Amino acid sequence: MELRDFHVHSTYSDGINTPEEIVLSAIDKGLTVIGFSDHSFTAFDQSYCMPKEKIADYRAEISALREKYSGKITVLCGIEQDYYAKESTAKYDYVIGSVHYLKVKEQYIPVDEDAETLKKAAEQFFQGDMYALTEAYYKTVGDVVRKTGATIIGHFDLITKFNEQHHLFDETHPRYRKAWKNAARELLKSGAIFEINTGAVSRGYRTTAYPSLEIRQFIREHGGSFVLSGDSHSAENLCFRFEQENL
Ligand SMILES: [Zn+2]
Numbered sequence: 299m300e301l302r303d304f305h306v307h308s309t310y311s312d313g314i315n316t317p318e319e320i321v322l323s324a325i326d327k328g329l330t331v332i333g334f335s336d337h338s339f340t341a342f343d344q345s346y347c348m349p350k351e352k353i354a355d356y357r358a359e360i361s362a363l364r365e366k367y368s369g370k371i372t373v374l375c376g377i378e379q380d381y382y383a384k385e386s387t388a389k390y391d392y393v394i395g396s397v398h399y400l401k402v403k404e405q406y407i408p409v410d411e412d413a414e415t416l417k418k419a420a421e422q423f424f425q426g427d428m429y430a431l432t433e434a435y436y437k438t439v440g441d442v443v444r445k446t447g448a449t450i451i452g453h454f455d456l457i458t459k460f461n462e463q464h465h466l467f468d469e470t471h472p473r474y475r476k477a478w479k480n481a482a483r484e485l486l487k488s489g490a491i492f493e494i495n496t497g498a499v500s501r502g503y504r505t506t507a508y509p510s511l512e513i514r515q516f517i518r519e520h521g522g523s524f525v526l527s528g529d530s531h532s533a534e535n536l537c538f539r540f541e542q543e544n545l
């Protein structure tokens with residue numbers, strides 16, 4: 299299998315390795331393509347995104363690495379564009395569109411922070427109804443390609459990040475199924491590719507990659523396609539467990 303990874307975070311956002319360290323690791327691991335996808339700038343939460351003043355440097359540095367290592371590996375400069383990011387994506391080789399927040403009453407609630415944040419958000423904004431929260435999440439996800447112009451849909455069911463360990467909701471519940479199916483149908487019309495994302499496995503939150511097997515089957519049956527993503531925040535986790543996944 300040709301090894302390629304398009305979902306990689308460096309020190310430009312919340313990764314721990316520099317782009318060059320990542321390229322060298324990618325060459326070492328035998329990748330033919332490495333695509334950087336640091337987090338787009340989000341003014342309302344700057345804890346993990348690329349600072350606004352670093353955006354030009356990011357593109358310049360990845361571009362320089364592309365030249366330096368041409369012939370050894372293809373280096374691409376992408377961006378993981380959050381649904382609520384406002385920066386232009388025009389100058390990138392590709393865009394991963396991801397929903398990391400629920401916006402309720404002008405507040406941005408991170409869906410991948412921890413289980414407690416989701417429980418509190420359900421209490422505060424959805425009368426304790428976790429299914430209403432998942433419905434709001436998938437309503438946003440269904441719109442992510444239109445909003446971001448993405449060609450790759452990031453971690454479709456990120457809302458399940460803590461579900462395996464904390465049992466926040468039942469993934470076989472009719473309301474949950476209806477919510478993700480509506481989002482998937484909407485996104486399937488766009489022709490964008492869905493990720494099989496092993497990031498939460500490499501970081502110990504889940505034992506299986508996003509999305510769930512049931513969601514993958516639905517997407518496949520409806521003509522959608524997948525790309526493998528490591529969503530790595532370190533050079534060592536590039537292409538994490540790709541050999542265990544099927545496209
Ligand atoms: Zn993400």
Ligand SMILES: [Zn+2]
Nearest residue numbers: 305307378529
């Ligand atoms: Zn990511």
